[in-house]
Amino acid sequence: MENPFKSPKTIENAAADLTERPLPAWLDSYRWTIYLLPFMVFTVVQTMEPTLSDHGSEFGTMVLGITYERYPLVYSAKIALTLLAMLLVLRGYRTHPFRVSLLAPAVGVVGVIAWIGLCHLGLEAKLLAPLGLDRFLPGGERPGYNPLKHLADTPGWAWGFLAIRFFGLAVVVAIIEEFFLRGFVLRFVVAQDWWKVPFGTITPLVAVLGTAIPMAMHPGELLASLVWFSMITWLMMRTRNIWDCVVAHGVTNLLLGIYVVKFDQWQLM
Numbered sequence: 001m002e003n004p005f006k007s008p009k010t011i012e013n014a015a016a017d018l019t020e021r022p023l024p025a026w027l028d029s030y031r032w033t034i035y036l037l038p039f040m041v042f043t044v045v046q047t048m049e050p051t052l053s054d055h056g057s058e059f060g061t062m063v064l065g066i067t068y069e070r071y072p073l074v075y076s077a078k079i080a081l082t083l084l085a086m087l088l089v090l091r092g093y094r095t096h097p098f099r100v101s102l103l104a105p106a107v108g109v110v111g112v113i114a115w116i117g118l119c120h121l122g123l124e125a126k127l128l129a130p131l132g133l134d135r136f137l138p139g140g141e142r143p144g145y146n147p148l149k150h151l152a153d154t155p156g157w158a159w160g161f162l163a164i165r166f167f168g169l170a171v172v173v174a175i176i177e178e179f180f181l182r183g184f185v186l187r188f189v190v191a192q193d194w195w196k197v198p199f200g201t202i203t204p205l206v207a208v209l210g211t212a213i214p215m216a217m218h219p220g221e222l223l224a225s226l227v228w229f230s231m232i233t234w235l236m237m238r239t240r241n242i243w244d245c246v247v248a249h250g251v252t253n254l255l256l257g258i259y260v261v262k263f264d265q266w267q268l269m
Contacts, residue, residue, distance in 0.1 A: 108251025
């Protein structure tokens, strides 16, 4: 019988127990699924999302002909399918002990200020226009969907979808992007047996790719991506903790979403 006077487990000990549990056989054999599967599901479904240029289009976007009005349904399906993938690999997430330093939210706050400021400045076009090179800038157009406007006739669904949008932005995206980029890619380039590479290991190639890859993923905000992801790479190197990167990412995205709604800047989201 368990001793009733024994001290209860602390949260830290409970978290440690979860971390030390062995992975299921399939997850242990294919560790890449922890970092790639949710990101791949998210990315594939995202290719079906209509953008702002599809608003009012007769045929919508891509081969499936998904019109702009269907954006909330496509986005909600994307989040639901990604969450399912995340649940499948949840035990793998627990191999990274959950702890968060005060640096993480601080970097997130500074990051959102830099992101918004640089996006509004539009320095890329201003610097390249005199050279006639601004036409080569990648578009990277965002959906820019305002549910409070487009779903005004169904306010319950409008606010419900806005909640889904914020959850996807601040939680789902923050986790899957950081686990994909920093949990997998930046360790894969260090060694073939990447899962043995300590998180936060820095080489010149890692430092460059930690910013260059996200810049390619955010073509419409090249300078903002350069500054913001360099900050996250510094945070990774400083704390060597993936959850710090996730929290910083989530704080930036959450504050960005609040800014977008409050100041009607839907082109940023």
